[in-house]
Amino acid sequence: MQILVVGGNGTLGKAVVARLRELGHSVISGGRHDADVYVDLADPESIKNMYTDLPELDHVISTAGQTTAKALVDMQPEDNMLSVQSKLLGQINLVIVGQHYLKDGGSFTLTTGIKKDDPIPGGTSAAMANGGVTAFVKSAAIDLPRGLRINAISPNVVDVSFEKLKSQFLGYTPVSITDVAEAFVKSVVGKQTGQEYQIY
Structure with a gap:
């Protein structure tokens, strides 16, 4: 399968890319810096251009x-x-753009996060975005055409980032980035749709 990981050069993205490649999948990283293909999520035209350059995505x-x-x-x-x-x-x-490009039976997996369920100071804006993505995933699942699926992964702060972020997450127990990466694998290779896998 050919899989695009937008954000594939970030901390979590690298772990997801590595695990998928370990399982034998062809993985392309997307992003604004040091990626296989350029995409700026804040620019819908950039998203369209990316998909045009990658016509065989699963x-x-x-x-x-x-x-x-x-x-x-x-x-x-x-x-x-x-x-x-x-x-x-x-x-x-x-998703809105990509539904017209993915192969039949393909999938989207988005990322939310614990801040929407277990708030931290200064996390209101992130919680708002995470909650919106979760609601979109649940609703989009019943509307996507051609057998396309969609899920979201909602991770807690991960172990490899905890030292840097622990002042924001005092009292939290970090989760293994390996466990979070495995949730992305589950979303891609499984059959569920409209789900949010919470790794808390």
């Missing part, structure tokens, strides 16, 4: 999407737009 995974980390009291409407344009609409547009 599955699309997104481990990408930027969010704003800022206390609500300090936030202005424009601060929230990063999360809206990148994490929320960027991933949604991967």
Whole structure:
């Protein structure tokens, strides 16, 4: 199978790419930097151009999407737009555009996160985007054509990033990035749709 991983050069993306390749899949990384194919999730035209260059995709995974980390009291409407344009609409547009390019029976796997279920200070914008993606996945699952599937993965903070992020996640128990990567494999090779796999 040919699988595109948008955000494939990020911490989580690298783990997902490595696991899929270990299983024998052909994997292409997408992103704005150091990727096999360029794509900017905040730019719908960039997404269209990417799909035009990759006409034989079976599955699309997104481990990408930027969010704003800022206390609500300090936030202005424009601060929230990063999360809206990148994490929320960027991933949604991967599906809206990509449904016309993926092979029959293919799938999309998007990424949400624990902040929508277990809030942290400064995480409001990310929680909003994550919640929107989750709702989109559940609804899109009954509308996608040609046997296409869609799921989301919602990870806790992962072990390899915990040292850097532990001041934001005090009291949290990090999860193994290997376990999170395996959830992406489950979404791609399985048959479920409209699900959010929570790795908490």
